[in-house]
Amino acid sequence: MTKHIHPWAASLALGVALAAGATRAETISPPVVTPHVRAQLVALDRLDDGRLSLGLRLTVKPGWHTYWRNPGDSGEPPTLRVSAPDGATARIIGWPAPERIDIGGIVSYGHDGDVLFVARATVPQGTTRIEAEATWLVCDKVCVPEAGKFQLDVATIDAPAAATVALKPVLPPSIDATLARTDDKLRLNIDVTKLGGAPVSAYFYPYQGDVIDHSAKQGFRIGDGTLALDLTPFDVKAKPPLELSGVLEVEIGAGGAKQTRRFEVLARFGG
Amino acid sequence: MTSTPILTRRASLVLAGGALLMPTLASARPVVAQSAPAFSGMDTNGKQQSLADYKGKLVVLEWTNHECPYVGKHYRSTNMQAIQKDVAAAGGVWLTIISSEPGSQGFVSPAQANELTKSRGAAPSAVILDPDGIIGRAYDARVTPHMYIIDPKGTLVYMGGIDSIRSTNLDDVPKAKPYVRDALKELASGKPISAPTTSAYGCTIKYKGTA
Numbered sequence: 001m002t003k004h005i006h007p008w009a010a011s012l013a014l015g016v017a018l019a020a021g022a023t024r025a026e027t028i029s030p031p032v033v034t035p036h037v038r039a040q041l042v043a044l045d046r047l048d049d050g051r052l053s054l055g056l057r058l059t060v061k062p063g064w065h066t067y068w069r070n071p072g073d074s075g076e077p078p079t080l081r082v083s084a085p086d087g088a089t090a091r092i093i094g095w096p097a098p099e100r101i102d103i104g105g106i107v108s109y110g111h112d113g114d115v116l117f118v119a120r121a122t123v124p125q126g127t128t129r130i131e132a133e134a135t136w137l138v139c140d141k142v143c144v145p146e147a148g149k150f151q152l153d154v155a156t157i158d159a160p161a162a163a164t165v166a167l168k169p170v171l172p173p174s175i176d177a178t179l180a181r182t183d184d185k186l187r188l189n190i191d192v193t194k195l196g197g198a199p200v201s202a203y204f205y206p207y208q209g210d211v212i213d214h215s216a217k218q219g220f221r222i223g224d225g226t227l228a229l230d231l232t233p234f235d236v237k238a239k240p241p242l243e244l245s246g247v248l249e250v251e252i253g254a255g256g257a258k259q260t261r262r263f264e265v266l267a268r269f270g271g
Numbered sequence: 272m273t274s275t276p277i278l279t280r281r282a283s284l285v286l287a288g289g290a291l292l293m294p295t296l297a298s299a300r301p302v303v304a305q306s307a308p309a310f311s312g313m314d315t316n317g318k319q320q321s322l323a324d325y326k327g328k329l330v331v332l333e334w335t336n337h338e339c340p341y342v343g344k345h346y347r348s349t350n351m352q353a354i355q356k357d358v359a360a361a362g363g364v365w366l367t368i369i370s371s372e373p374g375s376q377g378f379v380s381p382a383q384a385n386e387l388t389k390s391r392g393a394a395p396s397a398v399i400l401d402p403d404g405i406i407g408r409a410y411d412a413r414v415t416p417h418m419y420i421i422d423p424k425g426t427l428v429y430m431g432g433i434d435s436i437r438s439t440n441l442d443d444v445p446k447a448k449p450y451v452r453d454a455l456k457e458l459a460s461g462k463p464i465s466a467p468t469t470s471a472y473g474c475t476i477k478y479k480g481t482a
Contacts, residue, residue, distance in 0.1 A: 073413045074475040076437045104478045106413045137340075137439070142376045143474045145340045145439040209437075210470045213300070215413065235468040236302060 026160045032148030036061045036138045041080075041150035042164055043157045044118065052121040052154060054090065055164060056080050056134050057114070064140045065110040068098035070207055070246075072108035072214040075143065078136035080119045083149075087124050090132065094118025094169040097262055098205050098247065103141065107215040109205055110139075116167035128155035172247060172262035179267040181240045185219070185230040186212065188267050190248070192227050195261065199250035202229050204265065206246040210234050242269045300411040303467045307419070307427040308409040312368070314397040315381035315388075320366060322421070329363035329458065331355075331451070332419040333395070334370060334412040336377025337387050339474035340439040342415050346391050348444040351416070351433070354452060355394040361459065367395040370407030375477035377415065378402065404478040414473035418451050422458065429454040431469030 027043035042055040056078060058066050067075040069092075077095075082088035095117060098109040123130060135147045175194040180187045192198045202220050206212050212231040219230030227250075233240065244267045252259050301308055307330075311321035322330065333351070335342050345351040355365050369384065371377035379387065384398045401407055410419060410430075420429035434447035454464045 071437075074473060076439075076472065103475045104480065106475045106478075108475065135438075135440075139474070141475075141477060142338065143340060234470070237304070237468070 026164060027152065027154065027157045028164075029150040029152045032150065034138075034146045034148070036064050036144060037066075037136065037146060039134065039136070039148045039150075041132055041134070041152050042116070042160055043152055043154050044160050044164070044168070046154070046157050047120075050123070050125060052123060052130075052157075054080070054119045054121050054132070054152075055160070055168070056092070056117040056119060057164065057167065058117070058136060058138075059114045060112060060138060062112075064138050065101055065112045066115065066136050066138055068109040068111065068205070069095045070098075070109055070205065070209045071137075072101070072110075072209075073106050074103075074108045075110060075139060076137045078117055078134060080117070080132060080134045082121050082123065082130050082132045084131040085124055085127055088121060088127070088130060090119045090121035092117045092119045094171070096167075096169045097172075097249070100203070102215075105215060109214070114167060116164065116169065118169060123154075129153050172264050174264045174266065175248075177265050177267040179240070179244050179269045182230070184233070184236055186233050186240055186244070188227075188229040188231065188244070188248075188265070190227045190229070190265070192222065192225050195227065195248075195250055195252065195263065197252045198222050199227060199252050200254065200258070201251045202227060203249045204229055204231060204246055205249065206231075206244060208241075208244075208246075211241055211244060240269065243267065301409075301419075301427050301430065303427050303430060305427060306425055307421040310406045310409055312399040312401055312406055314399050315384040316397070317381070318397070320397050320399050322425070325364045325421075326425055327423050329358070329361070329423055329455075330421040331358050331363060331365045331455075332410065332421070333365065333367045334407060334410075334415050334417040334476060335367050336369065336371055336415040336474060336477065337379070337391075338376045339415045341473035344439050344441055344444065345416060345433055346393070348441045349392070350444050350449075352391065352393050354455070357452075358455065359394050359396070361455075365395045367393070367398045368401050368406055368412075369398065370401040370404045370412065371477040372404065372479035373402050376474075377477060402479065404476070404480075407476055407478060412476055414471050414475060416473055417471040417476075420451070420454055420458070428458065429464055429467050430471075431466075432471040432473075435469070437470075437472035 029041040032039045038059040040057045044055050045053040067077050082090045096115045101108045132150045177190040216232035221228045248263045248265045314320045358365050416433050422428045434449045436443040436447035450469050457464045
């Protein structure tokens with residue numbers, strides 16, 4: 001995730017610049033400003049099939065965070081709903097790379113700073129303006145549910161600003177893996193050549209919230225060119241899943257050359 | 272009185288031999304169909320509450336933090352109070368547990384806790400203050416609300432969420448699959464609980480030492 005030093009302050013400054021009459025560089029809603037978040041809805045694109053690509057941009061106060069699609073052991077992901085025109089629908093499909101938020105050993109998955117959630121919206125033909133409602137939970141040690149209503153003119157969609165484009169979540173390259181049950185763990189086995197090298201650390205963020213224990217340590221081992229990552233099942237008595245998908249985050253290299261890489265992993269049982 | 276005053280005031284997890292177990296984090300989670308971890312703690316009326324005292328009765332444990340919006344959803348909708356009353360009417364025991372450390376969100380004095388019970392029309396059998404987080408850690412309670420059901424034999428039969436919709440929206444209460452209600456119904460009719468372990472959702476518990 002790209003880190004800005006003061007995204008909160010920077011976006012406020014941008015707001016001021018816009019208010020002062022700077023050229024409008026993208027199709028963007030007026031901001032909703034809450035005590036913890038500055039939120040905007042951005043029209044990113046109109047797809048060939050007429051659907052809209054929308055971005056919900058949440059710029060969160062330092063020390064506070066929002067949540068990933070699987071929020072881990074607490075919290076909840078943001079939602080976006082197009083309320084007008086009638087018949088329009090929207091769903092968030094693009095999620096920023098998650099980070100672990102560990103509060104006293106209870107681990108949640110989320111984001112700090114400035115993030116963009118990308119949604120696909122289906123709107124009636126000829127729609128020139130949409131109204132949308134978003135909800136998000138923002139937490140530091142305490143949690144506050146917030147919501148915003150947005151109005152966005154989509155008659156013509158200008159190219160998003162460079163700062164918005166930079167925030168667009170990137171779907172990481174997809175790799176496959178195998179899943180095995182070992183004693184009381186679920187083991188992900190991944191060929192390290194698919195990762196571009198042997199990682200020095202690894203963490204798996206599952207898409208589903210009820211498959212592994214998010215707060216349990218993930219046992220990491222490399223042998224015979226395979227990364228084995230031991231996950232603790234959420235319910236030790238449940239039958240292991242046939243498939244497990246999510247985002248694998250690995251660190252490769254050492255010292256200054258250390259790199260973080262992410263992969264979308266689809267693991268199948270036995271393989 | 273020979274025991275140290277700290278132990279008499281604070282919740283303690285008592286083993287059969289009387290030793291004090293300080294559970295470490297990520298220690299074994301309690302497992303459904305096994306004995307529920309024993310505990311005792313002081314309630315808001317100054318009475319010692321021990322799980323062992325309730326052998327022969329159904330016991331529901333509810334972790335709470337009245338300032339958490341997910342807890343607010345279930346009290347403002349009166350969903351939580353309704354389940355509490357049903358459990359009481361069926362002769363069960365409802366223990367509400369507050370594991371927020373002093374100075375953190377949800378921490379209350381005994382008087383404040385009793386006032387909250389009154390003002391919200393709640394009907395727990397007792398509210399236990401667990402400011403050291405000992406009972407919470409023993410049950411691996413992670414969020415508020417986090418719910419547990421212990422059968423009359425002392426076996427943990429349910430742990431997880433109050434219901435299935437992870438939101439702070441009151442309108443979702445009637446739409447959700449009511450896990451705790453369903454489990455109680457199944458227990459009462461002697462059926463196996465169809466979803467004995469579910470995902471709890473809510474606010475992270477503000478345990479001691481988590482700064």
